[in-house]
Amino acid sequence: MPQITLAGRKIGPDFPPLVIAEIGINHVGDFAKAERMVRDAHAVGCECVKFQCHVVEDEMSPQAKSVIPGNADVSIYEIMERCQLSEQDERRLMALVESLGMIYLSTPFSRAAADRLESMGVAGYKIGSGECNNYPLVDHIASFGKPVILSTGMNSMASISKSVEILRTRRVPFGLMHTTSMYPTPPDKVRLGAMVELIEAFPDAVVGLSDHTLTIYPCLGAAALGASMLERHYTSDKAWPGPDVFLSMDPAEMKQLIEGSKIIHQALGGSKGVLPEEQVTIDFAYASCVTIAPVKKGEAFSKANLWVKRPGTGELLAEHFERLLGSCALCDIAPDTQLTWDMVELGED
Numbered sequence: 568m569p570q571i572t573l574a575g576r577k578i579g580p581d582f583p584p585l586v587i588a589e590i591g592i593n594h595v596g597d598f599a600k601a602e603r604m605v606r607d608a609h610a611v612g613c614e615c616v617k618f619q620c621h622v623v624e625d626e627m628s629p630q631a632k633s634v635i636p637g638n639a640d641v642s643i644y645e646i647m648e649r650c651q652l653s654e655q656d657e658r659r660l661m662a663l664v665e666s667l668g669m670i671y672l673s674t675p676f677s678r679a680a681a682d683r684l685e686s687m688g689v690a691g692y693k694i695g696s697g698e699c700n701n702y703p704l705v706d707h708i709a710s711f712g713k714p715v716i717l718s719t720g721m722n723s724m725a726s727i728s729k730s731v732e733i734l735r736t737r738r739v740p741f742g743l744m745h746t747t748s749m750y751p752t753p754p755d756k757v758r759l760g761a762m763v764e765l766i767e768a769f770p771d772a773v774v775g776l777s778d779h780t781l782t783i784y785p786c787l788g789a790a791a792l793g794a795s796m797l798e799r800h801y802t803s804d805k806a807w808p809g810p811d812v813f814l815s816m817d818p819a820e821m822k823q824l825i826e827g828s829k830i831i832h833q834a835l836g837g838s839k840g841v842l843p844e845e846q847v848t849i850d851f852a853y854a855s856c857v858t859i860a861p862v863k864k865g866e867a868f869s870k871a872n873l874w875v876k877r878p879g880t881g882e883l884l885a886e887h888f889e890r891l892l893g894s895c896a897l898c899d900i901a902p903d904t905q906l907t908w909d910m911v912e913l914g915e916d
Contacts, residue, residue, distance in 0.1 A: 569773045571714045571740035574670045574690040579773050579795050583832045586825045588616045588801035592650035593809035607803045611822035615670035621651040625679035638750050654683055681708050696720030696746050705730045709737035718777050720746030742773035751814040752779040759788055783824040790831040853879020855905045856888055862900040867893055881905030
């Protein structure tokens with residue numbers, strides 16, 4: 568089974584899914600809001616929070632000042648300038664997260680951002696979908712030798728394979744997140760089948776879902792299909808302004824996702840058969856062969872004097888009924904008697 572470890576937390580099919588709270592830039596550059604989101608996430612049992620690391624001048628050329636995202640009315644350059652955190656604030660947040668026993672993750676969007684995170688001593692890296700085919704940056708991040716979680720939205724299996732080969736060559740443990748880069752994502756565009764395709768195509772990868780719908784249901788469905796990681800945007804308060812707040816889960820929803828995904832993981836696997844723990848139910852739920860009329864010694868059993876009734880505590884159960892028909896009683900039998908083998912003379916099979 569594939570497995571990666573982040574800050575001591577083992578991630579893979581053998582373990583409950585890691586729920587990642589994607590704070591991203593929902594703090595809009597406000598450290599106090601970022602801190603509040605971390606503490607609220609911790610309060611509901613979240614193990615991992617993720618931020619974005621932006622060093623704007625290294626991340627974007629001036630042409631980005633004229634590119635406006637679909638869910639915004641100002642340029643991506645302006646958004647990132649407004650929402651980026653200073654290195655000092657990022658270090659404070661990482662210290663807070665780790666003091667609470669949580670995993671600190673951040674997505675670097677440039678070489679300078681990756682170098683900053685490495686100097687901070689992060690346990691691993693999350694690479695966003697937009698950088699999935701940014702092979703120079705993928706290789707630079709992989710060169711640090713730490714676990715990498717790679718989102719795969721907007722990419723084909725061919726382009727994903729190229730990044731996977733880089734990660735394999737660098738010999739770093741890695742995970743892949745199926746993603747649809749629509750904000751929000753309609754349920755019919757989630758394509759959980761694509762996540763299963765990643766599991767099958769990359770057996771050495773830990774696979775999960777980074778979801779941009781408006782509910783936790785696709786993540787729960789992904790858990791049932793074997794997702795080892797579940798990521799959604801997150802905020803403490805849906806009334807706050809922020810670029811991704813409108814599609815973010817709040818603490819109550821995150822608690823439901825954490826609890827639900829753990830239950831689903833516990834329910835996975837197994838094979839069909841009778842459990843020892845079911846015996847107490849078998850005793851009353853099964854049916855035994857019971858006389859429904861007096862039966863004389865030597866008389867043949869028929870549907871007129873024999874039927875099946877609860878409980879299933881008799882020697883002869885409903886499965887034996889057809890075999891008993893036509894056989895003879897070895898003694899007089901009163902009505903409402905559960906048959907035993909020593910009451911029956913079976914004919915030749």
